[in-house]
Amino acid sequence: MRIKINSSKILNAIVLIFLLIISIFYVYPILWLFDASLRPLIDIFQVPPALFSGSFEKMFGIYTFNSFINSFLNWGTGIALINSVLVTCSSIILTVFVCSLCSYAFAFMNFPGKKIIFIFILSTMMLPLATMIAPYYRVLQKLGLTNKLIGLIIPYAAYPLGVFLLKQYFIKIPVSLIEAAKIDGAGYFRIWLRIIMPLSKPALAAFAIIQFKEVWNDFLIPMIVLRSGSLFTLPIKLQLMDSQTFNKPYDAIIATGFITAIIPIIFFLIFQRYFIEGLTGGIKG
Amino acid sequence: MLKIVNEIKKELNIKKKKEIFNSVKIIPYIFVSPFIIAFLLFYLYPVISTINMSFQEILGPGDVKYIQFKNYINLFNHDFYDALIFNSWYTFWTLAVLIPLPVFLAVLLNSKLTIGKNFFRSSFFIPALTSVVVAGIFFRMFFGGMETTIPNTILKFFKIKPIVWTFKYHTAMMVLVIIATWRWLGVNIVYFLAGLQNISNDLYEAATIDGANFFQKFIYITLPGLKPVIIYVLTISIYAGYAMFAESYILYPNARTPGNIGLTSVLYLYQQGFDHNNLGFASAIGVTLLLIIFIINTIQLRFFGLFKKAGD
Numbered sequence: 001m002r003i004k005i006n007s008s009k010i011l012n013a014i015v016l017i018f019l020l021i022i023s024i025f026y027v028y029p030i031l032w033l034f035d036a037s038l039r040p041l042i043d044i045f046q047v048p049p050a051l052f053s054g055s056f057e058k059m060f061g062i063y064t065f066n067s068f069i070n071s072f073l074n075w076g077t078g079i080a081l082i083n084s085v086l087v088t089c090s091s092i093i094l095t096v097f098v099c100s101l102c103s104y105a106f107a108f109m110n111f112p113g114k115k116i117i118f119i120f121i122l123s124t125m126m127l128p129l130a131t132m133i134a135p136y137y138r139v140l141q142k143l144g145l146t147n148k149l150i151g152l153i154i155p156y157a158a159y160p161l162g163v164f165l166l167k168q169y170f171i172k173i174p175v176s177l178i179e180a181a182k183i184d185g186a187g188y189f190r191i192w193l194r195i196i197m198p199l200s201k202p203a204l205a206a207f208a209i210i211q212f213k214e215v216w217n218d219f220l221i222p223m224i225v226l227r228s229g230s231l232f233t234l235p236i237k238l239q240l241m242d243s244q245t246f247n248k249p250y251d252a253i254i255a256t257g258f259i260t261a262i263i264p265i266i267f268f269l270i271f272q273r274y275f276i277e278g279l280t281g282g283i284k285g
Numbered sequence: 286m287l288k289i290v291n292e293i294k295k296e297l298n299i300k301k302k303k304e305i306f307n308s309v310k311i312i313p314y315i316f317v318s319p320f321i322i323a324f325l326l327f328y329l330y331p332v333i334s335t336i337n338m339s340f341q342e343i344l345g346p347g348d349v350k351y352i353q354f355k356n357y358i359n360l361f362n363h364d365f366y367d368a369l370i371f372n373s374w375y376t377f378w379t380l381a382v383l384i385p386l387p388v389f390l391a392v393l394l395n396s397k398l399t400i401g402k403n404f405f406r407s408s409f410f411i412p413a414l415t416s417v418v419v420a421g422i423f424f425r426m427f428f429g430g431m432e433t434t435i436p437n438t439i440l441k442f443f444k445i446k447p448i449v450w451t452f453k454y455h456t457a458m459m460v461l462v463i464i465a466t467w468r469w470l471g472v473n474i475v476y477f478l479a480g481l482q483n484i485s486n487d488l489y490e491a492a493t494i495d496g497a498n499f500f501q502k503f504i505y506i507t508l509p510g511l512k513p514v515i516i517y518v519l520t521i522s523i524y525a526g527y528a529m530f531a532e533s534y535i536l537y538p539n540a541r542t543p544g545n546i547g548l549t550s551v552l553y554l555y556q557q558g559f560d561h562n563n564l565g566f567a568s569a570i571g572v573t574l575l576l577i578i579f580i581i582n583t584i585q586l587r588f589f590g591l592f593k594k595a596g597d
Binding site for chain 2: 008012015016018019022023025026027029030032033045097098099101102104105106109110111114117121124125126127128129130131132133134135136137138139143154155157158160163188192213216217219220224234235238239242243245253257260261264265268269272275279
């Protein structure tokens with residue numbers, strides 16, 4: 001008996017060490033970016049890294065905000081940050097509105113063509129947008145959405161995965177609640193706003209996290225939509241800085257990269273307690 | 286008198302309007318319509334349009350000529366062939382890593398005995414939130430040619446000369462697969478964790494009573510239980526593998542891939558469509574890719590029996 005407990009303890013320790021090693025590899029790039037963004041340019045690629053130099057003075061004494069100041073003053077990271085926040089927030093509001101209304105209809109109403117439309121929407125989840133950028137660009141051009149921030153917001157409104165995820169969660173809401181509200185004289189719109197939405201917070205949060213990371217990090221669509229530098233979102237701005245052939249501004253790139261990476265992480269950490277709960281409704285065979 | 290009649294008419298009208306807005310027949314379509322409109326404009330129309338455009342030579346807006354299958358005939362060239370081969374291997378390797386590893390990790394993270402589950406789950410998921418541009422720039426520096434990078438230091442330990450990892454075919458593939466693993470492992474773990482929640486605990490208890498060990502339980506309960514999720518992940522990974530673009534684009538600044546190393550089909554599509562302004566040819570590439578993804582996924586779904594409903 002005693003041996004058995006010991007062996008399971010050893011196994012647990014091995015699992016723990018294994019997980020720790022992988023997770024170090026997983027957070028290392030972000031930690032490196034954080035550390036490098038606070039160092040003077042000459043120290044960034046120093047060998048061995050200043051962080052492991054041993055003396056506290058060398059490790060943290062020389063932290064400066066120069067990289068951030070350089071990226072904001074000379075490379076317009078501030079404007080790109082504002083653009084990114086603007087696009088991401090508006091797009092989340094729009095897509096949650098559009099997709100939740102649609103999912104509500106699919107979850108609680110019967111109408112001719114419902115099944116076909118739903119299957120059709122889901123099947124397009126298999127169509128990568130990347131292969132259709134040429135006609136996509138022409139649609140945006142015809143609608144006058146190119147080189148405008150709104151051209152980044154509207155196309156995200158229809159997100160098939162969102163409809164699927166929310167519908168799976170909505171159908172768990174007891175129908176009796178809706179029936180009761182109907183008897184009290186509430187209209188469909190009111191039921192959606194007052195009953196469905198508040199009860200689906202975990203699914204909405206999960207959806208918001210997914211949408212946040214999709215829109216914030218999107219690269220391909222802003223690449224083809226935006227032309228003027230004043231409209232660039234953070235990833236595009238970062239790519240522009242990175243494509244400089246001479247005197248590449250490594251310090252500004254690292255500072256901007258850190259800002260680009262850390263904001264979705266903060267957003268995730270705030271809402272993550274809902275994340276798994278909201279998703280489990282959505283993934284069922 | 287007239288006034289009263291008008292008043293009543295008005296009242297009736299309002300009531301009618303309200304009824305229409307709340308009528309069981311119309312309301313579902315009102316709720317669905319914003320989605321459907323956006324969907325038609327930004328999903329369906331591009332699909333149909335890309336097929337149409339693939340038969341055209343597009344010199345400018347309004348200057349369009351139908352050239353039959355010429356764009357498709359032009360596809361038979363070295364660059365597109367290289368790109369497709371690269372995509373296929375990339376897809377293969379990402380599948381080989383990104384299904385077994387996350388299944389294993391999800392099982393570990395689902396076990397009651399593991400400590401610090403939340404911490405691990407978050408740290409595996411954080412790369413998925415990170416922009417591909419940031420990841421690309423970081424890994425380009427990490428696998429750079431300098432003698433002092435971590436990978437080259439390891440090589441030095443084995444007395445091998447430092448190399449520029451992104452400039453050789455196999456190491457470039459490795460770097461891209463590592464980036465994919467770094468970015469998508471956490472997402473797949475979340476899928477599999479969600480799938481594990483749907484497997485009833487009774488099955489495991491019954492198996493324990495019957496004397497099954499950990500591996501037997503894994504093979505006879507966990508894997509069949511995860512089958513739908515595995516098929517889902519397989520499908521979207523094939524899709525993502527053939528649609529890969531940004532990773533290569535960042536790894537090789539300004540899309541200059543050395544001797545087609547790291548050239549993917551969508552990168553080729555982008556070069557042709559937007560750098561060379563050849564939208565018709567780009568559409569032909571897009572249609573071909575869509576077909577390839579569709580065919581592979583159909584075969585795969587048939588093979589694993591999603592249509593048969595078995596094992597569900």
